[in-house]
Amino acid sequence: MTLNVTALLKVRELLGWSQKAVEFTGGTLDQLLKEISTIDGRTLYDIFVQNDGGISSDYLVWLNCRPVKQIHSLDIPLRSGDKIIAMPAIAFRAGG
Amino acid sequence: MREKLRVEKQARANSMRPGKWIPTTCKMCLHTCAMVAHVSNNGVVDRIQGDPTCPSNKGKNCVKAVTGVERNYDPYRLKRPVKRTNPKKGPGEDPGWVEISWDEALDLVASKMKKVVEKDPREFIYAITDFQKIYNWAWPAIIGNGNQFHVVGTYCGGAYHVTAGIYNSAFAGVGDYERCNYWIQCGGGDGFSSHLHVAAGQRMMSDARARGMRVVCVEPRLSTSAAKADEWVPIRPACDRHFVLGLCHALMYEHKIYDTEYLKWFADGGYLIGDDGWFMRSSTEKTLPPEGRPAGSMRWFQQTREERYKPLVWDPVDKRAKAFDDPTIKDISLEGTYEVEGKIVRPAFQYIKDAYKEYTPEWTEKITSVPAATVRRIAKEFGEAAQIGSTITLDGEVYPYRPASFNWYRGAQGHKYGTMDNQSYILLNMLVGSYNAPGGLLGVVLGSPHMVWTDEPGPDGLIDPKPHQLHPEIPFNWPPNTTTLMEIMPLGVDPGQFNMLTLREPEKYDIKFKPSTCLLYHSNTTWSMVGNVDKWYDILRGFDFIWAIDLFHNETTTFADVILPDQTYLESWALLMCEPPATEGLNCRQPVVEPLGECRDGYEILAEVAERMGKLKEMNEIYSFITGLVNDPGLMLDVNKRYTHKEFLDHCARYWTKTVWPPERGLDWFAANGHNVVWRPPQHKYYMSNKRGRDMRRPFFCEYILKQKQHLEENMAKVKMPFKWDTSEYVAFPNGRLSPVHSEPPEFDMYAITFKEHFMNFTENLSIPWIREIVDRDPHHVGLIMNPKTAKAKGLQEGDYIEVRSQFGHLSGWLVYTEGIHPEVIGISNATNRTVSHNPVTRLGGGQFNTLLGNDFDYTDHVTGAMETVARVKITKLPKPPLPKKY
Numbered sequence: 003m004t005l006n007v008t009a010l011l012k013v014r015e016l017l018g019w020s021q022k023a024v025e026f027t028g029g030t031l032d033q034l035l036k037e038i039s040t041i042d043g044r045t046l047y048d049i050f051v052q053n054d055g056g057i058s059s060d061y062l063v064w065l066n067c068r069p070v071k072q073i074h075s076l077d078i079p080l081r082s083g084d085k086i087i088a089m090p091a092i093a094f095r096a097g098g
Numbered sequence: 099m100r101e102k103l104r105v106e107k108q109a110r111a112n113s114m115r116p117g118k119w120i121p122t123t124c125k126m127c128l129h130t131c132a133m134v135a136h137v138s139n140n141g142v143v144d145r146i147q148g149d150p151t152c153p154s155n156k157g158k159n160c161v162k163a164v165t166g167v168e169r170n171y172d173p174y175r176l177k178r179p180v181k182r183t184n185p186k187k188g189p190g191e192d193p194g195w196v197e198i199s200w201d202e203a204l205d206l207v208a209s210k211m212k213k214v215v216e217k218d219p220r221e222f223i224y225a226i227t228d229f230q231k232i233y234n235w236a237w238p239a240i241i242g243n244g245n246q247f248h249v250v251g252t253y254c255g256g257a258y259h260v261t262a263g264i265y266n267s268a269f270a271g272v273g274d275y276e277r278c279n280y281w282i283q284c285g286g287g288d289g290f291s292s293h294l295h296v297a298a299g300q301r302m303m304s305d306a307r308a309r310g311m312r313v314v315c316v317e318p319r320l321s322t323s324a325a326k327a328d329e330w331v332p333i334r335p336a337c338d339r340h341f342v343l344g345l346c347h348a349l350m351y352e353h354k355i356y357d358t359e360y361l362k363w364f365a366d367g368g369y370l371i372g373d374d375g376w377f378m379r380s381s382t383e384k385t386l387p388p389e390g391r392p393a394g395s396m397r398w399f400q401q402t403r404e405e406r407y408k409p410l411v412w413d414p415v416d417k418r419a420k421a422f423d424d425p426t427i428k429d430i431s432l433e434g435t436y437e438v439e440g441k442i443v444r445p446a447f448q449y450i451k452d453a454y455k456e457y458t459p460e461w462t463e464k465i466t467s468v469p470a471a472t473v474r475r476i477a478k479e480f481g482e483a484a485q486i487g488s489t490i491t492l493d494g495e496v497y498p499y500r501p502a503s504f505n506w507y508r509g510a511q512g513h514k515y516g517t518m519d520n521q522s523y524i525l526l527n528m529l530v531g532s533y534n535a536p537g538g539l540l541g542v543v544l545g546s547p548h549m550v551w552t553d554e555p556g557p558d559g560l561i562d563p564k565p566h567q568l569h570p571e572i573p574f575n576w577p578p579n580t581t582t583l584m585e586i587m588p589l590g591v592d593p594g595q596f597n598m599l600t601l602r603e604p605e606k607y608d609i610k611f612k613p614s615t616c617l618l619y620h621s622n623t624t625w626s627m628v629g630n631v632d633k634w635y636d637i638l639r640g641f642d643f644i645w646a647i648d649l650f651h652n653e654t655t656t657f658a659d660v661i662l663p664d665q666t667y668l669e670s671w672a673l674l675m676c677e678p679p680a681t682e683g684l685n686c687r688q689p690v691v692e693p694l695g696e697c698r699d700g701y702e703i704l705a706e707v708a709e710r711m712g713k714l715k716e717m718n719e720i721y722s723f724i725t726g727l728v729n730d731p732g733l734m735l736d737v738n739k740r741y742t743h744k745e746f747l748d749h750c751a752r753y754w755t756k757t758v759w760p761p762e763r764g765l766d767w768f769a770a771n772g773h774n775v776v777w778r779p780p781q782h783k784y785y786m787s788n789k790r791g792r793d794m795r796r797p798f799f800c801e802y803i804l805k806q807k808q809h810l811e812e813n814m815a816k817v818k819m820p821f822k823w824d825t826s827e828y829v830a831f832p833n834g835r836l837s838p839v840h841s842e843p844p845e846f847d848m849y850a851i852t853f854k855e856h857f858m859n860f861t862e863n864l865s866i867p868w869i870r871e872i873v874d875r876d877p878h879h880v881g882l883i884m885n886p887k888t889a890k891a892k893g894l895q896e897g898d899y900i901e902v903r904s905q906f907g908h909l910s911g912w913l914v915y916t917e918g919i920h921p922e923v924i925g926i927s928n929a930t931n932r933t934v935s936h937n938p939v940t941r942l943g944g945g946q947f948n949t950l951l952g953n954d955f956d957y958t959d960h961v962t963g964a965m966e967t968v969a970r971v972k973i974t975k976l977p978k979p980p981l982p983k984k985y
Contacts, residue, residue: 008728010719011242014737020719021731059573067729069570085729089719090242091573 003028003082007038010089013061016040016049031065032076034086046088051076062091114144121149121772123674123687125667126162126169127859128229129295130674131155132773133163135690143167143668143691148297152775154681155297162857163297165866169666170691172865174937175649176663177695179203187639187657195661200696203660204703208710210643211241214615215711219243220579223613223641225594225621225654228700230672230687234619236569236724237704240716244572245581245613248594248623255508256591256964257516264563264589264803265524265796266534267553268541270294272679273503274783275302277490277537280483280502282476283323284316284338284523285509291322292856293507294542295677302680312483314476316341316468317509318851319883319925320918331476332920334467335849336837336968338510339522341473343454343834344462346522348477349529350451351458355481357531360498361432365528365798366560367447368411368430369422370438375830377558377801378443379407383421385557409558412436412445419443422559423793446799450525450831457834465836467920480504484530484538492536492780501537502530508967509851514839514957516964517589518832521800525831528798536784540679553785555793562794563802565589574810576817577608582963586814586823588806593963595628595953601637608820618646619700620664623654625931628965629953630907631946647700650862651936664700669693673747673754673768676775679783683759683775684751686768701743709740725750726757800830803961827960838956839968842905846970848888849920850902852947854928855879864929865937873929881914883925884973889913892973899978902926904969906952909945910976924973 005024009017018041026034035047050061056072057063063070064087065078080086115138124131124146132152136145146166150157181203183194214222225247226235238244255270262268272288273281287293289303307313315327316338324330333341349355361367370378385406408421415428419438432447444452459470459477483502490499504526511519524533532538541553556562565571568591572584579585581600582592600607616638624634638644638657646658655661672687708717718735722728727735733753735741741749748765756762759774768774807828814823839849858879863869873879882900889895898913902924911930919925930943950969951957957966 006731008731008734010723010728011716014719020737021734059575062570067726071571072573087723087728089723091570 003080005034005080005082006085007034008085008087010087012090013046013088016042017046026080028080030077030079031063031070031086034080035063035076050088060091062089063087115139115142117144120688120690121151121686121769122668122690123672123685123773124159124163124166125230125672125687126160126166126863127296127856129297130230130676130685131159131163131295131297132676132685132775133159134772135668137690141691143170149772152676152681152685152773153777154295154676154775156301158297158301160297160300160856161872162859162863162869165857165863165868166666166668168866168868169649169862170668170694172650172937174651174865175666175694175697176651176661177697178663179696180661181206182659188635189653189656191656193656193658198660200662200698203662204706204710206660207645207662207707210615210645211707211711215241215713218611220245220611221614222617223247223581223597223615224617224619225623226617226619227621228619230667230674231701233721233724234700234704236720237708237717238617239720240708240713241711244569244579244584246592246594247597247616247618248621248627255511256593257520257959257962258507258511258964259567260565260589260591260962261517261520261524262541263565263567264800265521265561266541267561267564268543269567270542271505271539272299272542273505274501274537274540275299275306275680277499278306278501278503279311279537280480281306281311281313282316282480282504283313283327284341284504284506285511286505286507287321287323287856288505288507289313289323290326292854292859296856298677298680312479314479318849318920318923319853320916321853322855325918331468331472334465334920334922335851336513336839336966337466338506339513339515339519339832340457340462340465340834340836341468342504342522342526343457343832344459344466344468344470344473345477345480346526346529347454347457347462348459348474349481350454352474353478353481355478355484355486356447356529357484357486357498357500358432359487360528360531360533360535361447361798362430363795364531365796366409366422366558367432367798368445369409369558369799370412370419370436370443371446371449371799372441372443376804377409377799378419378438378441379409380419380421381407381439383408406557410438410443412438412443450799453831453833461834465834467922481530484532486531490536492784495780497780497784498531498535499537500530500532500535502532503527503537503539505539509853512964512967514837514959514966515827515832515835516959517803517827517961518829518835521829522832524796525798528796533796534784536780540783541785542678553794558801559793560795560797560802563797568592574813576814576819577610581609581613583607584963586810586819587961587963588810589803589961590963593958593965594623595958595965596963598627598629598633598637598953601640602633606820614642616641616644618644618648618654618658620648621654622652625653625946626948627953628948628951628957628967631949647703650865652862653932662703663695663697664703665689665693665697669697670699671744671747671765673751673765676773678778680778681775682778682782683773684754684768685773685775686751686765686771688769699743701746705740714738714740721746725753727753729753730756798831803828804830821955824955824960837966837968838952839966839970842970846904846972847922848971848973849923850904850926850947850950850969850971851923852926852928852931852967858928864932865940867939870939877914878916878918878925879927879929881912882930883914883916883919883927885917885919885921885923886915888921889915894973894975899976901974901976902950902971903974904950904952904971906969907945907949909943909947909949911944924971 117138132149148157148159180195219241223245313327315324410419412431459473715737
């Protein structure tokens with residue numbers, strides 16, 4: 003399946019790209035994060051996910067316009083065409 | 099009369115030179131009335147009127163809109179960048195402004211900003227309040243900064259928006275003008291003078307009154323709403339919630355009027371509550387993740403990492419507890435006490451009813467001064483007007499019909515326990531089943547069109563709470579990174595008033611950085627912030643560098659080092675969501691005249707500063723994110739390109755129309771046509787109200803708030819905080835706790851309130867000659883208003899010069915009598931507050947109302963950061979000063 007992944011701000015710098023159609027053999031959000039490598043050889047999973055299995059409060063992951071929060075389980079099944087946005091958690095004051 | 103009108107019309111026509119009408123959108127307040135501007139052939143705008151093609155305001159506009167011409171051509175407008183030459187800052191100091199070039203101004207700003215970024219981005223602090231370009235609020239995020247100098251103001255609905263988000267996935271709420279028959283108006287001006295979309299609201303309110311809708315207005319002052327209502331109920335300030343708790347008691351216990359169908363099936367009124375005050379949950383039935391993930395389903399977002407067992411209800415037919423979604427449920431009990439697995443439990447409705455037993459109309463009278471008989475009568479009228487059990491068919495769908503609405507805004511909830519205030523008003527509407535029903539109180543979604551969703555299923559069969567209507571949640575962190583302490587308010591809305599605490603004594607709050615550089619973007623912060631104004635001036639003096647973007651000088655920009663002149667709404671672009679619930683769509687604002695002097699568009703000023711700071715990529719990313727463009731690779735902003743405001747809005751127009759209001763249309767289409775606003779279809783307007791089994795019950799008993807409290811307490815227990823943060827205000831349903839203003843020392847024997855009219859909003863409007871003339875002719879706006887009986891009892895008489903003093907500050911002014919105010923109250927108009935003027939039209943007052951207010955933890959709602967906007971004061975007579983100068 004093809005997923006649309008967008009990396010913003012520091013995550014863009016970590017990955018070296020801003021937007022990409024990622025070919026994914028199928029599975030869940032945590033598996034996708036494990037498949038996306040950073041320039042320095044780590045994966046987004048290494049950077050984003052804390053010991054208890056939730057997304058770190060330092061990062062935001064949005065799936066189809068919805069925030070995946072710390073309390074959420076990351077074994078969300080993905081579907082072709084899903085849009086994933088990854089970015090640092092910075093304080094916005096509008097929209098969102 | 100007809101002849102007079104004809105002559106006036108002719109005179110107006112004669113005063114207009116030949117030219118053309120251009121569709122655009124008003125910005126004399128934060129709302130978005132469609133209008134047309136007449137521009138003469140020599141490029142001067144000489145008339146403004148409502149756009150008759152827009153179904154929202156239907157050609158109507160308010161007095162402010164007409165005065166837009168005067169604002170545009172105000173001789174005191176800033177037309178070139180200016181720099182101060184006097185380093186001494188203060189209201190009595192002449193800044194010594196000198197005009198400088200844009201290059202010099204931008205270089206100066208960018209160099210100061212770069213230094214902050216290199217040292218510590220948290221040292222930047224900002225106040226950005228242009229509501230119509232809400233994306234600019236996020237500009238500081240390009241350096242990862244979230245230090246808000248000011249958002250929630252005295253006139254804002256801080257707690258209101260959070261609770262609308264939790265209970266209804268909405269930003270606001272308003273009665274259904276089209277179908278309501280009985281409208282209780284409490285502390286708000288909808289349909290008369292303020293709040294949502296004034297011109298449209300006034301038109302719809304007029305239509306509703308003409309068809310017989312009754313309006314009961316509950317306020318301490320005979321406001322515009324109260325003066326035009328069928329009934330004015332004067333109430334002691336800061337106890338509107340107690341009035342509503344009395345209504346709830348009377349409906350539950352005396353009149354026995356409540357919507358059982360709604361409470362059982364559209365709310366959690368039947369969920370069982372244990373003696374611990376939490377849902378009683380099944381010990382065996384878990385909420386399981388759905389199979390796969392069907393297209394379009396967001397049920398996965400109900401799934402949390404912690405195990406979640408299903409809440410139980412009591413089925414009175416089978417006489418046993420069942421999971422809330424058990425398909426065998428035959429009925430749900432709302433009342434009674436039951437034993438489940440050895441525990442005594444009550445349905446939420448019974449649990450709340452028991453708690454409200456003490457809130458009798460007599461109890462209400464003692465607190466609010468509203469007679470018990472009036473409370474009983476209004477409860478009965480409201481309950482009967484709701485026509486519980488009736489239905490209405492719209493577009494072939496059958497909906498519950500509940501034509502009674504309790505409608506409120508700032509005055510009813512700008513209080514210490516603002517969250518509970520809002521909870522009580524929602525609860526009353528839910529009690530009679532009018533929440534989101536035709537005729538009832540309807541949700542208003544935020545003006546961010548990419549937020550296409552409204553209500554969605556959340557955990558436990560309830561609506562997914564969306565408290566963060568203005569920005570994503572600020573995660574818990576200690577020591578804090580925000581001077582507003584948002585880290586300890588998981589449901590909060592940026593309490594700017596805390597800056598007075600944290601900036602003056604950072605060590606007391608574990609603030610490890612010191613803001614040095616400040617941006618003021620259309621914000622007269624010291625004028626709108628709560629607390630003693632002299633202390634705010636000290637804080638401004640403490641910043642190393644202040645830059646401002648504005649049309650005029652004001653009290654706060656008097657402290658700026660550089661001011662960059664913005665364009666008016668008649669000179670610039672914007673694309674704005676026309677406020678629901680009656681209509682939906684976009685209104686376009688376009689330049690109808692050339693900008694005066696060297697004024698530049700605010701977006702383009704920010705883009706220029708970003709580029710000079712090396713942060714253009716980040717700006718394009720942030721703006722793509724908050725407008726939703728990031729979801730469309732073809733329309734997302736190219737990170738390497740510098741866009742004009744018009745180009746940026748063209749991307750927004752295409753994305754928002756494509757996704758929300760197809761077909762796809764660019765900005766040029768909007769410039770030619772003005773808007774794409776349409777009446778909302780019933781299925782959008784009355785969302786969920788007629789659908790059982792959509793797993794979106796509204797929380798009559800809001801366990802979610804208890805969860806937030808629990809998480810916050812767990813987080814706070816892990817760190818060492820230098821102060822105690824009280825979490826007792828997080829409650830599942832509102833109670834009768836009183837604001838501390840009711841227990842101040844007895845010498846502060848009066849309540850002080852502030853008020854305004856819709857044409858007086860924003861600082862700038864009081865310098866517009868036409869508005870000033872209206873204000874000066876109204877005695878309520880030129881003096882401090884008091885009931886004559888109270889004044890005489892204090893040995894005062896009309897025309898006396900008096901001091902109003904609270905524990906926190908004082909002001910002075912001329913006493914004016916009015917019978918239209920509660921006898922324990924002194925009213926202080928927004929128009930009497932100005933203390934600095936750039937413009938001789940602006941009359942200076944005897945001090946600012948906000949200086950009377952407390953701004954510490956004791957006077958702040960700990961759930962949302964909303965502040966108490968009522969003060970306790972004492973009044974003394976002063977020697978008369980010379981009369982103020984006439985302009």
